[in-house]
Amino acid sequence: xxxxxxxxxxxxxxxxxxxxxxxxxxxxxxxxxxxxxxxxxxxxxxxxxxxxxxxxxxxxxxxxxxxxxxxxxxxxxxxxxxxxxxxxxxxxxxxxxxxxxxxxxxxxxxxxxxxxxxxxxxxxxxxxxxxxxxxxxxxxxxxxxxxxxxxxxxxxxxxxxxxxxxxxxxxxxxxxxxxxxxxxxxxxxxxxxxxxxxxxxxxxxxxxxxxxxxxxxxxxxxxxxxxxxxxxxxxxxxxxxxxxxxxxxxxxxxxxxxxxxxxxxxxxxxxxxxxxxxxxxxxxxxxxxxxxxxxxxxxxxxxxxxxxxxxxxxxxxxxxxxxxx
Amino acid sequence: xxxxxxxxxxxxxxxxxxxxxxxxxxxxxxxxxxxxxxxxxxxxxxxxxxxxxxxxxxxxxxxxxxxxxxxxxxxxxxxxxxxxxxxxxxxxxxxxxxxxxxxxxxxxxxxxxxxxxxxxxxxxxxxxxxxxxxxxxxxxxxxxxxxxxxxxxxxxxxxxxxxxxxxxxxxxxxxxxxxxxxxxxxxxxxxxxxxxxxxxxxxxxxxxxxxxxxxxxxxxxxxxxxxxxxxxxxxxxxxxxxxxxxxxxxxxxxxxxxxxxxxxxxxxxxxxxxxxxxxxxxxxxxxxxxxxxxxxxxxxxxxxxxxxxxxxxxxxxxxxxxx
Numbered sequence: 330x331x332x333x334x335x336x337x338x339x340x341x342x343x344x345x346x347x348x349x350x351x352x353x354x355x356x357x358x359x360x361x362x363x364x365x366x367x368x369x370x371x372x373x374x375x376x377x378x379x380x381x382x383x384x385x386x387x388x389x390x391x392x393x394x395x396x397x398x399x400x401x402x403x404x405x406x407x408x409x410x411x412x413x414x415x416x417x418x419x420x421x422x423x424x425x426x427x428x429x430x431x432x433x434x435x436x437x438x439x440x441x442x443x444x445x446x447x448x449x450x451x452x453x454x455x456x457x458x459x460x461x462x463x464x465x466x467x468x469x470x471x472x473x474x475x476x477x478x479x480x481x482x483x484x485x486x487x488x489x490x491x492x493x494x495x496x497x498x499x500x501x502x503x504x505x506x507x508x509x510x511x512x513x514x515x516x517x518x519x520x521x522x523x524x525x526x527x528x529x530x531x532x533x534x535x536x537x538x539x540x541x542x543x544x545x546x547x548x549x550x551x552x553x554x555x556x557x558x559x560x561x562x563x564x565x566x567x568x569x570x571x572x573x574x575x576x577x578x579x580x581x582x583x584x585x586x587x588x589x590x591x592x593x594x595x596x597x598x599x600x601x602x603x604x605x606x607x608x609x610x611x612x613x614x615x616x617x618x619x620x621x622x623x624x625x626x627x628x629x630x631x632x633x634x635x636x637x638x639x640x641x642x643x644x645x646x647x648x649x650x651x652x653x654x
Numbered sequence: 655x656x657x658x659x660x661x662x663x664x665x666x667x668x669x670x671x672x673x674x675x676x677x678x679x680x681x682x683x684x685x686x687x688x689x690x691x692x693x694x695x696x697x698x699x700x701x702x703x704x705x706x707x708x709x710x711x712x713x714x715x716x717x718x719x720x721x722x723x724x725x726x727x728x729x730x731x732x733x734x735x736x737x738x739x740x741x742x743x744x745x746x747x748x749x750x751x752x753x754x755x756x757x758x759x760x761x762x763x764x765x766x767x768x769x770x771x772x773x774x775x776x777x778x779x780x781x782x783x784x785x786x787x788x789x790x791x792x793x794x795x796x797x798x799x800x801x802x803x804x805x806x807x808x809x810x811x812x813x814x815x816x817x818x819x820x821x822x823x824x825x826x827x828x829x830x831x832x833x834x835x836x837x838x839x840x841x842x843x844x845x846x847x848x849x850x851x852x853x854x855x856x857x858x859x860x861x862x863x864x865x866x867x868x869x870x871x872x873x874x875x876x877x878x879x880x881x882x883x884x885x886x887x888x889x890x891x892x893x894x895x896x897x898x899x900x901x902x903x904x905x906x907x908x909x910x911x912x913x914x915x916x917x918x919x920x921x922x923x924x925x926x927x928x929x930x931x932x933x934x935x936x937x938x939x940x941x942x943x944x945x946x947x948x949x950x951x952x953x954x955x956x957x958x959x960x961x962x963x964x965x966x967x968x969x970x971x972x973x974x975x976x977x
Contacts, residue, residue, distance in 0.1 A: 398773060
């Protein structure tokens with residue numbers, strides 16, 4: 330099953346059991362979704378439950394909030410996080426805060442989904458990553474979907490949750506293949522151990538998990554050490570428990586992320602590790618992140634602006650050697 | 655409107671004004687802090703809108719104390735919220751601008767100008783989807799009609815033929831900026847005309863506001879889609895307590911106050927409904943007492959417990975998942 334098919338199935342199955350679930354966004358109905366995530370649903374559920382919206386992101390999220398207040402369970406799709414910026418007032422000032430400011434009287438069972446990250450030469454207004462802004466907002470559950478099985482289970486859970494959830498997908502993952510274990514439930518807020526290992530904990534999320542996995546065999550060969558790879562999955566709340574268990578075992582932390590390094594999401598993981606587990610660490614933590622530049626169009630420059638498997642190998646091997654590995 | 659309703663509207667307007675003067679006094683004393691937007695002068699609009707749009711959902715901006723009370727929230731819980739007390743509508747976490755009560759279908763105080771309009775559109779979509787006859791009313795000031803959220807909302811409400819009543823309180827000023835200095839229209843309904851039926855009403859006349867909104871409500875119920883009502887009104891005080899309102903001339907204020915909505919409603923009660931002075935005084939005394947009780951309640955109420963800080967970030971079900 331493809332990643333986008335897993336997302337589609339999660340929406341389809343929940344829509345089938347709860348008529349309060351509606352989908353809204355640009356091109357999500359008749360057109361089937363810019364990334365084909367809602368393909369086939371319009372024919373099945375009709376225009377009342379799949380609302381094609383104008384290109385007006387503030388309204389897509391703002392309307393979804395009103396729908397949730399009115400008793401529905403909306404799923405809002407935005408074409409990319411770069412356009413979600415137009416909806417940040419609704420996401421941050423309304424979606425994240427109404428439950429708190431109303432002392433719990435208003436609940437917003439809703440999902441806002443969008444992809445982010447570098448695809449291929451789409452230039453800066455279509456290629457950025459802004460999870461660090463969203464994950465820092467109290468009141469939002471933020472999930473980052475890297476894996477097909479997780480995509481299915483996490484989206485399904487997100488739709489059925491009573492809190493507002495941001496589901497971040499990645500432009501390059503929609504056609505990724507994988508298996509879904511339909512029988513085994515997962516906790517969408519729990520980090521996923523992608524690969525076990527004793528010596529280095531590599532924390533990542535979204536597409537960088539795949540890049541890390543591609544890099545790991547060479548890292549292990551060159552350093553002669555074992556890597557444990559953790560896919561964070563939930564960026565808010567963060568599953569520190571799983572991270573702590575791994576760090577107590579390995580004593581070494583690497584974070585790999587696609588967003589800009591300055592103020593990027595990985596800085597939160599590292600500052601937590603330094604504050605809470607300083608004496609467990611055997612080496613200074615390493616952060617591999619995007620450069621602090623707008624993502625450029627030219628392919629060579631574009632690849633230079635974000636981590637790639639080769640760069641991940643080189644950086645971790647150098648760091649490992651400097652730290653006596 | 656019948657006599658009972660006319661008396662109730664008068665009572666709520668008097669209560670509203672006394673409530674606001676009391677809030678002002680307690681702001682000066684330091685019992686209330688932050689921003690405080692008083693409704694004095696606009697009571698006809700706030701009260702009659704709630705009484706006319708008696709069913710359905712209401713989304714509003716700030717300056718909502720009187721609306722909230724007219725909607726059925728207790729003056730005690732509203733005053734306690736202004737005082738930041740644990741017994742307040744939002745347990746002290748919202749304050750003056752954030753008074754919500756879903757049990758009264760009141761999604762009041764939004765402090766982002768125009769920010770609640772897309773939410774009202776979404777709620778109207780939900781009501782239509784559910785086959786509910788009741789529509790939604792979105793209340794906003796003239797200042798909000800210049801922001802993107804307003805135009806997006808007109809467009810979607812119209813495209814989807816939603817049961818949504820746009821009620822514009824045009825008091826002529828966006829904080830201290832005269833509306834005509836930032837928009838080419840004196841009447842903001844001009845902006846809605848391409849999308850939907852528009853109506854105008856004297857917002858200082860409680861009976862006229864009531865009748866206009868009843869007509870608009872009927873239009874929603876009859877499935878004619880969104881409708882825009884512009885009410886011309888006047889706020890006597892500054893935008894908030896931190897605004898002395900010095901940008902308006904004395905003459906302008908004099909003209910405003912000669913239209914006083916409470917005086918006009920009193921006249922209606924006496925002339926049209928033959929209410930005698932003693933009955934009016936009884937209503938006024940009752941309003942006075944309600945405000946006194948609200949203040950006593952707020953003063954006697956406890957501060958929120960410190961544990962309240964981490965309550966309601968996520969709802970109960972999810973908090974369990976997280977811990």
